[in-house]
Amino acid sequence: MLRIIRIALLLLLVQPVFAQKGKPLRIGIAGLTHTHVHWLLGSAARGEVEIVGISESNRELAKRYLTQYKMDMRLVYNSLPEMLQKTKPEAVAAFGSIEEHLAVVQNCAPAGVHVMVEKPLAVSLDHALQMKELAEKHKIHLLTNYETTWYSTNHKTFDLVTKDSSIGRIRKMVVHDGHEGPKEIGVNKEFLHWLTDPVANGGGALMDFGCYGANLVTWLMAGQRPESVLAITRQFKPHIYPNVDDDATILVQFPGMQAVIQASWNWPFSRKDMEVYGETGYVFSDNKADLRFRFKPDTLERRSALPPLAAPFDDPFAYFAGVVRGSIRIPPYDPSSLENNMIVMEILEAAKKSAREGRKIMLQ
The missing domain is CATH 3.30.360.10 (Dihydrodipicolinate Reductase; domain 2)
Structure with missing residues (x-):
């Protein structure tokens, strides 16, 4: 019995690490105007997430970033609804203005798409309350990313x-x-x-x-x-x-x-x-x-x-993948x-x- 308990405890400790070795989380990007997006564009190579689509109407900005990271411009769509419909991501990371966070959740939550926004959660308490209601109604995860969370x-x-x-x-x-x-x-x-x-x-x-x-x-x-x-x-x-x-x-x-x-x-x-x-x-x-x-x-x-x-707790998007997949x-x-x-x-x-x-x- 003692040996079984030890094995069970070991599995609990290593579960997040094993979970990250599965298929990467299909993630979309909503907006590119927040320069923290470089964090995701750079960390995607780790393998926990796969960027399947980007919504950004500023084509010059999109081309600048995707050229830097050697990514295909065919990933870019002019609107979030189009990107969601064409690529079917499991989750979306928002990198537009804080005011745009509400619209991201309004589009993603009814489709069952989980959302991570850059800090702060919303532009106002009113927006935050609307976002919370949508997340709870449609049973999605709604996370907020701060650099200091990973210190x-x-x-x-x-x-x-x-x-x-x-x-x-x-x-x-x-x-x-x-x-x-x-x-x-x-x-x-x-x-x-x-x-x-x-x-x-x-x-x-x-x-x-x-x-x-x-x-x-x-x-x-x-x-x-x-x-x-x-x-x-x-x-x-x-x-x-x-x-x-x-x-x-x-x-x-x-x-x-x-x-x-x-x-x-x-x-x-x-x-x-x-x-x-x-x-x-x-x-x-x-x-x-x-x-x-x-x-x-x-x-x-x-x-x-x-x-x-330790990974996946050293990176917001690896953490997000673990949360969505249920290992965290x-x-x-x-x-x-x-x-x-x-x-x-x-x-x-x-x-x-x-x-x-x-x-x-x-x-x-």
């Missing part, structure tokens, strides 16, 4: 906070995300056009980078909804970004805990880092690999360099999960309202 340091922090209790109860989190500015770092014209549009992107730095902090806070707080949100936005560069904020500070209050989310297009360098302080210690996730921590009764801070996460079960309030990202949208919506009205927003 070894963030997963180690999660384990230290929730499983090991090394720092005790969380008292404060500080999350920094952003870069020098989309124009300053040289994003292409197609991306810049909608990223700096208050309708297509839902805002500026607050939406673009505030979502990272809201996502990580929700994960580490096990899906607990905050009591209130207070936000301040600034336009340090109105001559470059006249229509949207380029800097945001968001205070998210929980019973006994405060999260500070600093999102900016004004950092001197690109950054995605997090500080978590507890009753008996702290953990700093400096980047995807470097972790710093100190626990009582330590007298000195310690450091650790972490290896990448999404944990509660996982960073990619719909339940996490609905709370993210509540935080972002309250933050925009707070900044606009100059007051703290209480969440019901």
Whole structure:
């Protein structure tokens, strides 16, 4: 009996790896104007997914990207409905503007096609609620992809906070995300056009980078909804970004805990880092690999360099394939999960309202 139990446990541990060796997931791409699409175009060679169609009306943009990756232009269709009808993908990854996410789900969900969107989930809470209703009605997976979901340091922090209790109860989190500015770092014209549009992107730095902090806070707080949100936005560069904020500070209050989310297009360098302080210690996730921590009764801070996460948990599209095929079960309030990202949208919506009205927003 003991031998049977050991074999069963081994099979559970290796199931995700075996699952990825089957037929690749047939995936379509909805839009190419979000430059994070390079992530999928580059990672398709791993073999977990097969790109079967691309919907993009900008033929010049499509030709530029497909030439770069030595892909056939016959993959490109002028509209999402046409691509869905002609190629029959199992799943679609959205790489258009955030405003377009709703239309992607409206087209894919009734056809039973699973969807992964780039962060944030939606342009507004209203759009997010419509997307959630469609996903649940048609029983599709609706995931949101964040770069920080695949950081070894963030997963180690999660384990230290929730499983090991090394720092005790969380008292404060500080999350920094952003870069020098989309124009300053040289994003292409197609991306810049909608990223700096208050309708297509839902805002500026607050939406673009505030979502990272809201996502990580929700994960580490096990899906607990905050009591209130207070936000301040600034336009340090109105001559470059006249229509949207380029800097945001968001205070998210929980019973006994405060999260500070600093999102900016004004950092001197690109950054995605997090500080978590507890009753008996702290953990700093400096980047995807470097972790710093100190626990009582330590007298000195310690450091650790972490290896990448194991496949398929090191890549959003390999993970998506595992979820669709059923070899990966999404944990509660996982960073990619719909339940996490609905709370993210509540935080972002309250933050925009707070900044606009100059007051703290209480969440019901």
